[in-house]
Amino acid sequence: MNTPNVTAGPRVALVTGAGAGMGRATSLRLASLGYPVGCLDIDYSAAEAVTREIIEAGGTALTVTADIASKFDIEWALDQVRGKLGPVAILINNAAVEHFGRIDEIDDASWDRVIGVNLKGTFALTQAVVPGMIGQGWGRIVNLAAIGAQTGAPDMSLYTATKGAVIAMTRSLAVELGRHGITVNAVSPGFIDTPMARRAIDGDLFPVPYEQIVAGYPIPRLGRPEEVASACAFFASEDAGYVTGQLLGVNGGAAV
Template sequence: MRTRVALVTGGASGMGKATSLRLAREGRAVAVLDVDGGGAQAVAGEIVAQGGQAVAVAADISDRAGVRAALDSVRAQLGPVTILINNAAVENFSPLGELDDVTWDRVMEVNLKGFYIVTQEVLPDMEAAGWGRIVNLSAIGAQTGAPDMALYTASKGAIIAMTRSLALELGRKGITVNSVSPGFIDTPMSRRAIDGDLFPVPYEQILQSYPIPRLGQPEEIAAACCFFVAEDAGYITAQLLGVNGGAAV
C-alpha cells in the first residue's frame, strides 16, 4: 500500500509539532504547514533525520492562494493528501466589550475560514482516493465556555458543528471527520496566557479543579489524532474526543 500523506496545519510547534512527529513515526509522510516557515522546516528536518518522510510548507491558512501553492508543492514532493489535521489557530483573550471588528475578523479568518479553505482544497485528493481522514482541533472552552474568550470559543464551537455536518456529508465517500477537544495543554499558546496572567484566576487553581490536576502534554493530543486517522478507524466518524483530564464530557 502506498504511504499515506498527512497535512498538519500549525505544525511548527505545540500540538501540531507533536502530531507531525507521531504521524511520521507511525509511517506516514508528513507535510508540515505553518505560517512560520522556519519552524515548519525545523520539524520536517527532525522527521527526516529520524528516517521519516516530510516536507515543510509556509502559508497563512486564511489565504486560499497561499494554501493552493503549498498543496501543489506537497503533491509534487509527496503525493495526494488523504490525512488532514486541522490544528492551526490563533487565540484571543478579550472581554466582549473590548472586542473590535478587526480582531473578530482575524480570529474567524484563521480559526474558521482557514479550516474551511484547507479542508476544501484537500478534499479532491480524498474523494479521488475514496479514502480520507480529517481531524479538527476544537477546544474545551467550546464545550464549557470560558471568561474573556467568547470570540475564541465561538470559533472553536463552530469547528465542532462543522465536523458533525461534514461527517454526514462525506461518510459515503470513505472519508471520516472527527474532532479532538484539548483541555489545558502545555503549548506555546498556553504559556503566553500563563506568562501574561490572562486567566481570571491563577492557572494552578484551574488545574486543581480537574479530576486529573495537571497540564496536558502535546503528545497526548497527538495520540488522539493518530487514533482517528488509523487504517482501522474507518467506522468512527462525527465524534468529539475530549483530551482534558476529565474537565468536560
C-alpha cells in the same frame, strides 16, 4: 490506543500549525508511524525545524509555509505537498490563533483575523483537499476544537465561538462525506502545555492562576501535546474507519 495500519501504503498527512505545540507533536507522531508529513505553518523556521527532526529520525517530511486565512496560500501549499509527497489523504486542522478580551473589547480586526484563521481557514483547507480524498475513496480529517467551546471560558468568546463552529462543521461534514470513505472527527484539547498556553500564563490572561484551574480536574495537571497527538493518530488510522462525527476530549476529565 490503537495505532495506524502503516502497511496499507504511504498515505500523505498534512498538519497545520506544525511548528509548535500540538501540531509539532502530531507531525512527529504521524511520521514515526510511517506517514509522509507536510508540515505547514505560517512560521517557516519553526516548521522547518520539525521537518528536519522528522528526516533525521528517518521519516519523510516537507516544510510548507502558508497563512491559512488566504486561499492563495492554501493552493500554493497544497501544490507543493501534492507535487513532492503526493495527494493528501490525512488532514489535521490544528492551526489557530488565540484571543483574549471582553466582548466590548473585540474590534473588527480581531474578529476578522480569528474567524479568518480558526474557522474560514479550517473550512477552506478542508474544502481544497476533499476532492482528492473523494478521488482516492479514502480520507481522514481531524479538526482541533477546544474545551472552552464545550464549557465556556471568560474573556474568550471570540476564540470559543470559532471552535464551537468547528465542532458543528465536523459533524455536518461527517454526514456529508462518509459515503465517500472519508471520516471527519474532532479532538477537543483541554489545558495543554503548549507555547500558546504558556504565553497566556505568562501574560496573566486567565482569571485565576492556572494551577488553580487544573487542580479541579479529575486528572489535576496540564496535558501534554503528545497526548493530543495520540488522539489525532487514532482518528487518522485504519482502525478508526467506522468512527466519524465524533468529538474526543483530551482534557483530564474536565469536560465530557
